[in-house]
Amino acid sequence: MSAVYSFRRWGILSITVGLTFMASNAARAQSGSLQGQVVGPFDGRVANAPMRVMHIESGASWRTSTDEDGRYEFTSLPAGDIRVQVRVRCCEYMPYQSELVELRSGDEHTFDIRLEQGFQLNTLGDDVGIATAQILANQNIPDLPIPRTIDGRPDLTGMWMYGDDPFPPTPVFHDWAAELVHERTANQFIESPRIRCLPTSLPIPTHTPPIFGKFLQTPGLIALLYEGVLGYRQIFTDGRSHPEDPNPSWLGHSIGWWEDDVLVVDTVGFNDRGWTGLSHPRSEQFHVIERYRRTSYGEMALELTIKDPEVYQEPWVRQIPLYLTPNEELLEYVCENEKWLQSIND
């Protein structure tokens, strides 16, 4: 027995979702399940798509990814209102979030999802998700212990790529910052410094995602070379402090130290002209704390804490995975913007 329900369009995304509800004989069960298939705008199956189900009442959430056929399954979900989210790494598809779905004990929902095309219009060469998969598949990571420097610290030297955090915590802005994010968003980030070939802000200043950059770890200094405007960061590990009156700059002043096997990098001294990520403003109080923990030869965990008391009401913490990519090499990146500016100014 089944029936098809048309869900009201969720206010954020114009996505039509077909929900098939199958009454179960196991009505006495304590939990329900959800399964289905995720497809693209033209019915192509979307493999390895990160998904999350949020249980509204308890605040609990569960994650999974679609299989090669775009299928997914959540079992043993508690009864109550739930919300389903899908977010494939930028920018092939739009992120998706369902309306509230009522899941009753014993329900076995089939919930198919169609994603809309993303805002990069699948531009070749700008396909971060595809590049990430290709680069990962092209690496030969030796089965070796974490390398260490002569002083016994983990050696982070090498080329690294960054992965995704599909469902990060929501930043809590002050009102003025929220309004500015809204305005910049409405303008499709057209005033972003990046578009004028100015530096991208910390925490990840690369212009060529998913390439993170190359660490060069020396006594007293760790350099990060990256593909982007400026192209380098210096992290002083010689015990110095920040200057008392730092020169406000695009990438700030970084000092680092070790806490056991974790490299902690503290950066202050920013100007207020950079944009964090796509749209966040920053003040000269912008403060970034990076914690790098190499978890294996081939992987590193980066915890980012972003503070700016003028912009955020509370620190914003992100978890970013990094992958060693010894078969990748740094490429020159000089940003020549006049052609693109010509295309938007005509």
Added chain:
Amino acid sequence: MTELAKSGYSMKTRLQFYLFMACLGVGIPVWAHHSFSAVFDVNSPIELTGAVTEVDWRNPHAWIYIDVENGSGEAVNWAVELGSVNGLIRRGWSRSTVRVGDVISVSGYRAKDGSTRGNVSSIKLADGREMSGSSSRD
């Protein structure tokens, strides 16, 4: 094309999507340079075939120029934009992947200003290779 038109969405929807991203906290830079939908129109898909007249191999974006015959038999020069050179190299390209004189076919979306410019979502090269910026079976 028909399917594309069906899947079109309004500017309002797009704004709502961006705000959703902001709410999610998608704050880490994920595209190289600019939002393509700020310049190109998802509701104006294009498919072009013609001979390459110029390859502009540079960051932040590579451009290819092709002469496309219009309905009157005249050649119209189109400029189509790709991602960064660095991104293309990592997709297996080099500057000589497309050469002046090659006949290629591209699919993408036309500029919002109605000019003969567009982006490249997929391409069929002179040697028959096809490459796409989409990974699914769409």
